[in-house]
Amino acid sequence: MEAQKGEANSLSPEALKGERGADGRRTVRPLEGPERDHTRSVSLLEQKRKVVSSSIDVPHVRKSEEEVDMEKVTAAMVLTSLSSSPLVRSPPAKVSECLNSSWKDSGGGFTPSSYSSSGYWSWSGPSDQSNPSTPSPPLSADSFKPFRMPSINGPPPDDAIDEQDGSSLLFDEPIPRKRKNSMKVMFKCLWKNCGKVLSSAAGIQRHIRTVHLGRNCDSDCSDGEEDFYFSEIKLNTDSVADGLSSLSPISPSVLSPVPPSNDRHRRPPENHSHAHSNTTPLSRSAPSALYLIHTDHAYQATSPVTIPSTGSGPGSAASTSFTPSSSSNFSISWQSPPVTFTGTAVSPTHSRTQSFGEQQPPTIAVLSSPPRATGSLSRKSRGEGKKCRKVYGMENRDMWCTACRWKKACQRFTD
């Protein structure tokens, strides 16, 4: 059987054409071996033949032994052509070619019009492909089904299995159907203090447009700006509850600390690298005020979290790094144009879709602004007045205040 298969598989269109007679009809190669056992196929063909006998020159009025044999041969002929033609017609490697050309190219040797419509299209049953003259691309996947050799000897292949295997085998691309049902895509508003999560992009866009951008018009008047204010979240619904609950405390203020209404060019995605989807136990439990992180600094945090808990000056920088929650397995895709980073990203933060389930917590670099002091988040500006050191000099160090002696901020001559 394998040999037969191989032979059938190895048939090239040219080879098949070569089998055709001068009248364009295929000549018959006598059946041998297992093909003769295709009783089911033969009976089907015999039924079919009554309908389409005009296309096959087989005398079957009288039922002499010779004619019965002839019928068998004829049936086998058709069967042979059936068995081989689709393999030639659509070897896996040529699927796209077939899709692009065969369906359209009715002049080819294997278009339904030039081929007996008896066997090929009815092989898998009347409900399968009944109209060969109007093939459609999706047909290709199904049309391959009848020609899978196991279906000849054995029972008809299970459709589900067949279709899945066949399509995935023949079309080397993901099949939407095969997507895990547990994956759910949500859309999360990144607007400050919002964090609304909607299940549809249109919904989140509308939400952003109306609530945050203050536009009441329809989506057709949108310039697409709202796209930058939400993120796509792929949730594993196995842990949706967990994922959402862990997401909700993540204030979007992290992502969009400044309402962008006055600055159309300021966009949350600018903060991708450090913000999206990276959470930390602290960030979950910390008050939302802590999320008001100024992003005009370039503090590359290497420790888990160093968010100052007390207010620092307006110009002070906050530093943070986030460790993602590992309890839920989800990924976030940013609806944003690429952002150029000017530093070293410690983690793969700019892939459009970042998923992290088991992976180690990445440390995130915030590098979207000119570098400033590291670790000087609350460092005082240098005192302008004279200090003990200046006043007393190094030789009178014992006269210094304790702080000065300890190289701390002078307590005697405070500014």
Added chain:
DNA sequence: GCTGCCGGGAA
């Protein structure tokens, strides 16, 4: 280079 002082280690 000097100075202020933060962060952190040692006692």
Added chain:
DNA sequence: TTCCCGGCAGC
């Protein structure tokens, strides 16, 4: 807690 110092950053 006290003391000390490395090291950073402003000047």
